[in-house]
Amino acid sequence: MMNDDRASQQTDSLDARFWGKERGLPHPYPVVCHLLDTAAAFNVLWDDLLGHHTRERISKALGLTADEARAVVSFWAGLHDLGKITPPFQAQVPHAFAAVRDDPVYGRAPGAEAKGEFRHEVATHWALASLLDEVGYPGNKRLMRLAVSHQVAQLLGGHHGCFGAVLETKKLAAASAYQPGLGEMGWEAQRRVHFAELRRVTGAAAVPERGLPAELAMVIAGMVVVADWLASQTDAIMSIQPPPSWLGTSAELDAHWDRARKAARGWVAEARLGRAVFEAERFGEMFPFAPNDLQSDLITHLPQLVEAQGGGLLLVTAPTGDGKTEAALYAASVMGRAAGARGLYFALPTMATADAMFPRVRGFAANALGGDRALTLLHSMAWLSPVYTGGEQTAEESSRGSEVSADRATAMEAGDWLRGAKRGLLAPLGAGTIDQALSAVLPLTHNALRLFGLSEKVFVVDEAHAYGPWMHQLLTRLLEWLGAFRAPVVLLSATLTGRTAASLVEAYRRGAGFTDPVAVDPCYPGWIFVGAESGEVSAPRATESRRKRTLDVVVRRVTWDVAEDPRTAARSGGRRAALREALQPVAEEGGTALVCCTTVAEAQRTFRDLRVAFPELARREGGLRLLHSRYPAFVRQRITRECEAAYGKPTSNDDIAQPRPGSILVATQVVEQSLDFDFDLIVSDLAPLAQLLQRAGRGLRHERGMTGRPAWALPEDAPRLVVLEPVDAAGDTTAPPSWGQVYDPGLLKRTAGLLAERGAEGIDVPGDVQRLVDAVYAEDFVDQLQEAAGRELRRMDAERHAVEAAEAHLADMVSICAPADVAGDLHKLSRREAGVTEELLTTRLGADSGRVLCLYEQPDGTLTLDEAGTLPLLPSGQHGPSRHGLTQIMGHVAPVPGTWLRGGGEGHPSPKGWDKQPALRDLTLLRMRLHQGGVERRSWSCLYGERTISISEVGLETS
Numbered sequence: 001m002m003n004d005d006r007a008s009q010q011t012d013s014l015d016a017r018f019w020g021k022e023r024g025l026p027h028p029y030p031v032v033c034h035l036l037d038t039a040a041a042f043n044v045l046w047d048d049l050l051g052h053h054t055r056e057r058i059s060k061a062l063g064l065t066a067d068e069a070r071a072v073v074s075f076w077a078g079l080h081d082l083g084k085i086t087p088p089f090q091a092q093v094p095h096a097f098a099a100v101r102d103d104p105v106y107g108r109a110p111g112a113e114a115k116g117e118f119r120h121e122v123a124t125h126w127a128l129a130s131l132l133d134e135v136g137y138p139g140n141k142r143l144m145r146l147a148v149s150h151q152v153a154q155l156l157g158g159h160h161g162c163f164g165a166v167l168e169t170k171k172l173a174a175a176s177a178y179q180p181g182l183g184e185m186g187w188e189a190q191r192r193v194h195f196a197e198l199r200r201v202t203g204a205a206a207v208p209e210r211g212l213p214a215e216l217a218m219v220i221a222g223m224v225v226v227a228d229w230l231a232s233q234t235d236a237i238m239s240i241q242p243p244p245s246w247l248g249t250s251a252e253l254d255a256h257w258d259r260a261r262k263a264a265r266g267w268v269a270e271a272r273l274g275r276a277v278f279e280a281e282r283f284g285e286m287f288p289f290a291p292n293d294l295q296s297d298l299i300t301h302l303p304q305l306v307e308a309q310g311g312g313l314l315l316v317t318a319p320t321g322d323g324k325t326e327a328a329l330y331a332a333s334v335m336g337r338a339a340g341a342r343g344l345y346f347a348l349p350t351m352a353t354a355d356a357m358f359p360r361v362r363g364f365a366a367n368a369l370g371g372d373r374a375l376t377l378l379h380s381m382a383w384l385s386p387v388y389t390g391g392e393q394t395a396e397e398s399s400r401g402s403e404v405s406a407d408r409a410t411a412m413e414a415g416d417w418l419r420g421a422k423r424g425l426l427a428p429l430g431a432g433t434i435d436q437a438l439s440a441v442l443p444l445t446h447n448a449l450r451l452f453g454l455s456e457k458v459f460v461v462d463e464a465h466a467y468g469p470w471m472h473q474l475l476t477r478l479l480e481w482l483g484a485f486r487a488p489v490v491l492l493s494a495t496l497t498g499r500t501a502a503s504l505v506e507a508y509r510r511g512a513g514f515t516d517p518v519a520v521d522p523c524y525p526g527w528i529f530v531g532a533e534s535g536e537v538s539a540p541r542a543t544e545s546r547r548k549r550t551l552d553v554v555v556r557r558v559t560w561d562v563a564e565d566p567r568t569a570a571r572s573g574g575r576r577a578a579l580r581e582a583l584q585p586v587a588e589e590g591g592t593a594l595v596c597c598t599t600v601a602e603a604q605r606t607f608r609d610l611r612v613a614f615p616e617l618a619r620r621e622g623g624l625r626l627l628h629s630r631y632p633a634f635v636r637q638r639i640t641r642e643c644e645a646a647y648g649k650p651t652s653n654d655d656i657a658q659p660r661p662g663s664i665l666v667a668t669q670v671v672e673q674s675l676d677f678d679f680d681l682i683v684s685d686l687a688p689l690a691q692l693l694q695r696a697g698r699g700l701r702h703e704r705g706m707t708g709r710p711a712w713a714l715p716e717d718a719p720r721l722v723v724l725e726p727v728d729a730a731g732d733t734t735a736p737p738s739w740g741q742v743y744d745p746g747l748l749k750r751t752a753g754l755l756a757e758r759g760a761e762g763i764d765v766p767g768d769v770q771r772l773v774d775a776v777y778a779e780d781f782v783d784q785l786q787e788a789a790g791r792e793l794r795r796m797d798a799e800r801h802a803v804e805a806a807e808a809h810l811a812d813m814v815s816i817c818a819p820a821d822v823a824g825d826l827h828k829l830s831r832r833e834a835g836v837t838e839e840l841l842t843t844r845l846g847a848d849s850g851r852v853l854c855l856y857e858q859p860d861g862t863l864t865l866d867e868a869g870t871l872p873l874l875p876s877g878q879h880g881p882s883r884h885g886l887t888q889i890m891g892h893v894a895p896v897p898g899t900w901l902r903g904g905g906e907g908h909p910s911p912k913g914w915d916k917q918p919a920l921r922d923l924t925l926l927r928m929r930l931h932q933g934g935v936e937r938r939s940w941s942c943l944y945g946e947r948t949i950s951i952s953e954v955g956l957e958t959s
Contacts, residue, residue: 013193014193016032019093020032022096025241027244029237030248031081033260034237035079036078037231038080039201040260041226041267042077042224044261048265054216058216061212061213062208063208063210064206071202071204072206074204075204077223077224080159081120082191083125083157085191086183087181103186106187106190121159124157127182128149129149131191135199138209141169143824145824145825151211154826155217155221159225162830163826165827214484214829222449222451226273230267231264236267240260271415272414272428276371276428279369283299283330286326286330286367286368291330292322295326297541298330301541302314305531305538306334306335306338309532310532310533312488313483313490314528314530316491316493316526317494317524320494320701322525328462329361329364331490333369335458335490339532341487343429343458344361344429344430345453345458346462347436349433349434349463349467353462354378354431355388355637357462358387358431360431365429375428376414376427378424380433381633381890425437426449430457437459443829447816454478454485458490459482459488460492461475461491464491466673470807473815475504479507479511481819483513495689501522513820518537520537523770524766525766526543527543528540548764548767549700549717550717550765551719551721551765552721553762553763554720555725556723559573559727560574561574570609570613576609578724579610582722583595587614589710590660590661591710592647593681593683594679594684595666596667597667598743599738599739601738602685603628603668604626610624610666623664624663625643625665626666627640628668629670630895630896631894632892633893634891643665649678650702658708660680665679669691677698681720682699686723689747689772692751744803750776754772852907852923852924853889853926855873855928856928863908877913879916881911900944903946907925928941931950
């Protein structure tokens, strides 16, 4: 930058005194340098990150050659911060602003520099709408949203995550009058000079003929953000920062551009923003076993369908344990190679299932992929997951994060840059929860970045049937965008209704531009493929299953006595007695059993009851386990690891041959999806049929042979499912009040009716599955009932349909519009309905949840994170705890229902600085005191409002 005593610049030459970056630098960094740096980073991203299919689509949409398009969009990226040449922005650093503040060339309205609400990205939007129009970009005075000049301005004005509203022509004509923060006289002239010099240096003389469709605009918008972030790194700036005497002459600008382009390649490489390459073509190169029937059918027929289509959607329906994960990864390789995808994202319903999938994706990447294979684990607690942090670690080790291999050919761990906020989806490979992807279609800050992150990936969705109306509606909207991107999609399901399957396929086709109705009739097991280029839906391909079995379903109709004291005798005809009877063989002869409960509270009570019923089993390590969501994070992780070792896939021939000692796992629905557990017996509370079949899929899941299972569990092709059906005094199926709204009562009645119909026949898997799942929802189901029962079920159905419709409508109302409906106005992707906040959206519109941290009061009054008193609550600085402290704290956080934290209670005051940490802001701190004896040997509790909250070996509870 020039010295302060330098003469005033003429308005027709570039003034390098305007700063663009300042924090952490030896002296302010000229804004023109940052514009050039960002354009240079975009150049590299265009060459190295963006696939040739997408580059061709962008070039064609703009009506430019490939080279022209590259230069033009890189020029756009550089323009993103042109709005920093305004009084409000420059005034933020007084000593830098002093150089131009009193220069008469730069006139401004009185107090213009104090207008803090006029942000620099808004100024970019206002300034560029006119400047691009001046150089010949197609305009439209009547409908500004249709003007190419305005679309580019609006796109770049959204680089901080939100797109501004369409500007009015009359206001734009007198911009400084409506927006005094733009400045007058020399300010406008300098923006024009910077614009012209940036255009000259980047070689962007070409003028686009047309604007971009919404999906390609999101690609450019996301890349602009990434380029800006890369060019804003302090180390990156300091490596090419010019001296204070730098004038910004044309020759100096050209020289800086050369330096920036060379440096940018290193910025992109260090960030691990590369492309994975789907190298392996044969199944045997990917997996160390022979393909089963489903996988073999895909090997034979999928490549021919994909070859002509590039992108497309594959829907695979098959029983649990039938190798859908490997089928999906093989299909991802075939489809990704044909579409020129740069990686994949494997989406799962829960954090536990994402943690379990992460090493499987990592193993697939090691065998089947080349290129850059940086892999991220994406969910809200990923940074605490042992599979991501490198296994069992001390808090200090966890705080440092895992090391990244220096060998780019073998490294598969994402580096620090990709682990930053909002960046995980940019990694070539990812495994995580479905909500990480669905947030792309909510009007959240930087949703365009998330859409870009998914735009050239193979998107795999496991358990596609597992989402309620709210998430299903968001998934269909995301599929519309993925269809518009021509991105490959793989949907996996064990129990998907035909109606749900059709809605997912139709959404993808709509996004790809095909609105004509088609028949979608999935077969089970089997698959169908939808071409992104033709919209054609292939004929369903039915496949055989090597795991054919007849599910032995035993229904016990019981009165609901779960809440009774476990020390009292179990009454005949009650759930307690029926459960004990079903589990007696496990206690006496060995083997394993899963007991799946509807609520956490009932799982805790069931665990206590079984501890009394089977004391020898309870005394033996691993004899009786409890797994649910209401534990501190580190406890749940420990229990999950123990369950994986006890009930997971056999690891040796000896493991297969030896029967497992008696062991019972009491759990909630957390075990029914994606976790590869195997039990000799499944006992479940009544649930909708799809969930029961999911749980039954954990029965006799792995081949253990005649010697590997207890005699009572044989034969292996007839797994037993015991269903505990709650009934009232009249013998009618009735959900207990303690279940609340977990399941729809009508679906429970329908399921109970179907199970009663099956009688002693059992359920053929897979033969009966699709028919029965569809039958549960069939409209004519009530026709076979007696009049009174039919009338009651119709009433329940009507209530369910109303609730589902309301949730779907709500999701449709708050989500962003489909790409075809953007119609040139990107503001539609950031606009929210009145009263809808970002916090509300990210918690699925106020899902009833809260988070607590138990602080244990020791005899001397100190508070610790553990019962033993060995982990004191570390002091925090002005900005909250250190990373080490934050990691330690978050490992002890537990989720609870939001109702626990309402009603006048106040937690322990948060330490200083915790409000500065987003992860800690909404935590409720509970000061727990020790109580000896009672139901638990040791428990800790506190009073919160009128509620007592306690924690013990069974997790968190309330009374």
